[in-house]
Amino acid sequence: MPIAITPPAVSEVKSLGDAKTQSASKRKIICFSDFDGTIFMQDTGHVLFDNHGCGSKRREALDEQIKTGERSFRDVSEEMWGSLNVPFEDGFEVMEKSLEIDPDFQNFHKYCIANNIPFNVISAGLKPILRRVLDTFLGEEESSHIEIVANEAQISEDGSQWKPIWRHDTELGHDKALSVQEARKEAELACDDGSIPLIVFIGDGVSDLPAAREADVLFARRGLRLEEYCVEHKISYIPFDTFADIRREIEKIKEEDDKKTGGKGVPARFNPRANMWRRVSSRNAVPRYVVMSPTKEEKMFLWPEAFTELKTPAIEISEAPLMPVQEVQA
Template structure:
């Protein structure tokens, strides 16, 4: 068994983890749904980069291609197609390399077990390839636990001999290939439909459930999805946290998914303490943070002129593209 991606140790007993008694999902006043990026968030490296560096364009060419995205010379989707198209390796051989080099967040397995126990749906939203991510999760968590995670990512056409890797984009019309904001909005609508159905079945005197959407990420490509969340977790020291600090956007920092688990346990406990007896959340108010106010299509903030083109396109895809620099017409 390769050492980098090995099955996690069984979660420690609740008392050792400082956890709380499990609360059956049916007893919760509010539905919590978690969404997470994968590369750099659940895994500590980028799955694609490991493959490209060894079996594709190589690290030097990959860095050049990344710079073309950052400069606005080419779109994310265009560059990604070239990177994936450079691969010439059978899928299983490529995964063998990843299993040796890829490191997973040490707290992720325990966090996933916590979500399953608490009835919290967990979804991966990624700009990567779904077959690659599923294979990694199958190996790391085991197929049974991996199957409980919904992966929202791009599909792929991979020839058996590995001579061709072709992404099948979720949003082919978008320069992003996968517009994470669209996927998050679709997910929120689905959650709202579920809540609306429960509301019709509510008895007199029962309190309405208010869904809480959580997003976990690390980089600029997570900005579209992050702005759709009620609670944002950003990995410490990386670009998403830097952007939030620079622009005063509320977020919760984390080093490991164990930090996220602890905070969600606090949220669950705090939600059980009602304010004024009206069943309102004690601290976290869905869709009431600064993030969406400064990120909306109709409220592009004045500091946009100072924002790098890559970040403008990810944060306001409706208003900007990587190919066109139109900030001079903006406030």
């Protein structure tokens, strides 16, 4: 979702070296993941809107306004969140009953902790909600290892007012692509020790593309919009059904990289556009965010099943690959 206040500190993104590595791999690996539809099967906002807000029919009508370009994502989102009239705790009860976590996510995250692989959530949702969901499903100690880059929120005690605090003052609010562009300008390709980390992104919808295109390795949940888009536009990706698939593939990638590079220099699978993620993972990095006008491609951030420009019903999307040329895996 959209955003518009003071830029986040670097501490929002997990730095390397917090835990003792148990991995034989010399290459540092950093994971970034979407939340709704990726770690959890349902959308946290939709659960709230349908049960304590505008209702499913109105939400679907509002979704359509985004798709047609009649209204901006930020404008529609503010109406959706503004329709809620429920205290946070009561709203969380329905989420706890409705949400389903990927069956293998917790084991995957424990694997990340054990192997000193920072795992970060980048989301269009509201940070207080996402943190509470992770605390509940994983436990607060394990959840504390996950950094969340998402919108803040103002929620009144009686639940009569839910107001997103947008990260950027644009039509999108939280414009992932905007953040990527600005941070990449000051990117330092190397980590603190001079090595270059491998950047992994995990997602499910077209809205993940602005961030996904910055990764060395992209995982797309099988059968959903991100995979369809990757196939259509010949973007290299690895399909997954559960996070167990991702763990197996990362092990293979680590072995490949160790064999070809010994963990030195450029990763065997390398995307030179991934500078933003390399930089924000650096302990010394201080990214700056500047409001800009996002491109058409970047506006794919809007909605998992939609690619819309405000008041522009028809948009052509370039078919040029957005990531390094690798064999597309079906």
